[in-house]
Amino acid sequence: MIEAAAPTYFRLYVWERPVRAFHWVNATAVLALAITGFVIGNPFRMAYAAEAYQQNWFGTVRFVHFAAGWIFLVAFVARIYWGFVGDQYARWRHYIPHTRWQWREIVEVLRIDIFQTKVSGEFSSGHNALAGLTYSVSFLVYAFQIATGFALYASMSDAWVPSLFVWVVPLFGGDAGVRFWHHAAMWFFILFTMIHVYLVFYHDYVEGRGTTSSMVGGWKFARVDTLTAPDQSDEACEPDEPAESG
Amino acid sequence: MAKPDASIWRLMESKGYSRREFVHFCRFAAITAGVGVAGLPRVVEAFQSRPRPPVVWLHFQECTCCSESFIRSSHPVVADVLFDYLSLDYTETLQAAAGHQAEAALHDTMRNHPGEYILLVEGSVPLGNDGVYCTIGGRTAQDILAEAAEDAAAVIAWGSCASNGCVQNASPNPTGATPIHKLIGRPVINVPGCPPIADVMTAVVTHLLVMGSMPELDNRGRPREFYGKRVHDTCYRRPFYDAGLFVESWDDEGAREGYCLYKMGCRGPVTYNACSVTRWNEGTSYPIQSGHGCIGCSEDDFWDNGPFYRHLPDVPGFGIESTADKVGAAAAVAAGAGLALHAIVTNVRKQSEIHKRIAGSVQETEIGEGGDD
Structure with a gap:
């Protein structure tokens, strides 16, 4: 009744330690930034004191936002660096579609996963080409958020880095315009997070390759018999060790 | 009357001012121009040699x-x-x-x-x-x-x-x-x-x-x-901002206490001007001191960044009374609905796929016989 031979799985080490570290530092920073940013944009009533010297909660919220912004910036720069020195799954090539094969995979992902006009098929073990492209776009939004955020921050800081972004302000007419777009761009992160988490669960559920846990341990799994789409990176994808049997 | 192109000193002299009064005047000018008293010799030099x-x-x-x-x-x-x-x-x-x-x-x-x-x-x-x-x-x-x-x-x-x-x-x-x-x-x-x-x-x-x-x-x-500092930076209500004490409506207790007008749409944090330092009408007051938020009148497009009484401007192209947050929340709800729909479709369309995987899964009892090795 059931196909006799149990499938053989390979363990693939797809997310190196710096990649995982970036992911969680970034996730934490984004969470902190979004929550504090929301509060800064629309502070709630918290007047348990009558005099200003008796409390400083709004100042604290802003401090957390700025501190998280710095962490976000450093993580962003570090991740871009790793995109040039990391392994094949972390390399920039994985994120920018520049080969026919990658564009074909994007179409395939749309057919199989998004619109589901095709039922079965599996993709590259790291990010598939569409996911890679999505992350590239999201990095542009990160850059936008860093530029607008630090441009606003420049007026209250003497530090060198924020002063690099003062040229941003005239592009938006003034701080009011920068503030508006900085605030509006936050919604990208909210939508991104919703869709990102959903798709992680989706892939784990449909494919059973350990997508969710891969960002903790770094491992994904690939069935030998369905490992049809070889990674077209310059370094060949060598599944290094067979699955442990028990 | 002195000639039209005479220096300021010549003009003052012809009106009967003394040299002392002239220098006193130069000191005011030096301070106003931001060069300070140390810049006085320059001012005197300019005002007595250069034609006005x-x-x-x-x-x-x-x-x-x-x-x-x-x-x-x-x-x-x-x-x-x-x-x-x-x-x-x-x-x-x-x-x-x-x-x-x-x-x-x-x-x-x-x-x-x-x-x-x-x-x-x-x-x-x-x-x-x-x-x-x-x-x-x-x-x-x-x-x-x-x-x-x-x-x-x-x-x-x-x-x-x-x-x-x-x-x-x-x-x-x-x-x-x-x-x-x-x-x-x-x-x-x-x-x-x-x-x-x-x-x-x-x-x-x-x-x-x-x-x-x-x-x-x-x-x-x-x-x-x-224009190097924001109105916000030197606002006398700034401590209320850091403390998170805000006016919530125009006639509330906070308004009477003189709390920060940030939530009433005050543009002080995004407006570069000297209002909160020099103030207006011989240093009498300025808008925020009078209980009204700054409208950012020295900033580009301040008329388009309205309404004045809300923190964020309207989103262009989305009609009246739509802030970025309303548009964003609507997008999030739409995305959520799309994801829910996608999850349902997945369970229908990929049912056989998923069942095949489950059926192909190794049973614990099988390990050792048909397992991989």
């Missing part, structure tokens, strides 16, 4: 609030500089001459003092329909500005109209109102505000007089000395 510069003050699309503000300079000494000691050769609002006489005065100044006169421009310049929306003596504002700016020693844009277009420039900008720095190919000192603070205006002119050069400008052409 002729000034041409042009009025285009504007409401004259800049002029109104200017004549209320709180330093009488500084006002004197401008009305007695500058040679104000042409200004529609204040000059006695009219018609052809006035036009003649303008042309005489431009012809006789090329490279010497200071050009002050109040108002924006309409470019729509070949500039017919603002003409003086049969010529368009654009024409007059181009001619006057060519040989000016320095050009100052008075107020938001001339600096960033102000209300005429607000969407949809029917007359094509344009700030002057976009029309002339030379540096312009932007002194925005609707109107600018009188003391800031006099100080900028005094700086030109004393130093003979432009004050240090920021990347939007504004003098750093007065």
Whole structure:
């Protein structure tokens, strides 16, 4: 009744330690930034004191936002660096579609996963080409958020880095315009997070390759018999060790 | 009366002022211009050797609030500089001459003092329909500005109209109102505000007089000395902001206590101006001190960044009363619905796929017999 031979799985080490570290530092920073940013944009009533010297909660919220912004910036720069020195799954090539094969995979992902006009098929073990492209776009939004955020921050800081972004302000007419777009761009992160988490669960559920846990341990799994789409990176994808049997 | 091109010292002398009074006056000018008492010798030198510069003050699309503000300079000494000691050769609002006489005065100044006169421009310049929306003596504002700016020693844009277009420039900008720095190919000192603070205006002119050069400008052409800080940075209500004590509605306890107006749409945190330092009307007050938020009148597009009483502006293209958050929340709800739909479709379409995987899964009891090795 059931196909006799149990499938053989390979363990693939797809997310190196710096990649995982970036992911969680970034996730934490984004969470902190979004929550504090929301509060800064629309502070709630918290007047348990009558005099200003008796409390400083709004100042604290802003401090957390700025501190998280710095962490976000450093993580962003570090991740871009790793995109040039990391392994094949972390390399920039994985994120920018520049080969026919990658564009074909994007179409395939749309057919199989998004619109589901095709039922079965599996993709590259790291990010598939569409996911890679999505992350590239999201990095542009990160850059936008860093530029607008630090441009606003420049007026209250003497530090060198924020002063690099003062040229941003005239592009938006003034701080009011920068503030508006900085605030509006936050919604990208909210939508991104919703869709990102959903798709992680989706892939784990449909494919059973350990997508969710891969960002903790770094491992994904690939069935030998369905490992049809070889990674077209310059370094060949060598599944290094067979699955442990028990 | 001294000759029109005599120095300020000659002029004062002819009016009977003593040398001591002259130096005292120079000290005021030095402080106003931001060079401090240490810069006094420079001021004395400039005021006794340099002929007082002729000034041409042009009025285009504007409401004259800049002029109104200017004549209320709180330093009488500084006002004197401008009305007695500058040679104000042409200004529609204040000059006695009219018609052809006035036009003649303008042309005489431009012809006789090329490279010497200071050009002050109040108002924006309409470019729509070949500039017919603002003409003086049969010529368009654009024409007059181009001619006057060519040989000016320095050009100052008075107020938001001339600096960033102000209300005429607000969407949809029917007359094509344009700030002057976009029309002339030379540096312009932007002194925005609707109107600018009188003391800031006099100080900028005094700086030109004393130093003979432009004050240090920021990347939007504004003098750093007065536009380098936000209204928020030196606001006396700032401690309430850091404490998170906000006015929630116009008649609540917080409003009576003088809490921060941030939630009432105060534009202080995004507005660069000296209001909270110099204040208005001889240092009497400024909007926030009067209990009303800043509307950001010295910032570009401040009319388009409304409503004034809300923290964030409306989203263009989404109708009235839609903030970025409402649009964003709607997008999030739509995305959530899309994801839920996708999850349902997945379970239907991929049912066999998923079942196949589950069926193909190794049973614990099988390990050792058919397992991989």
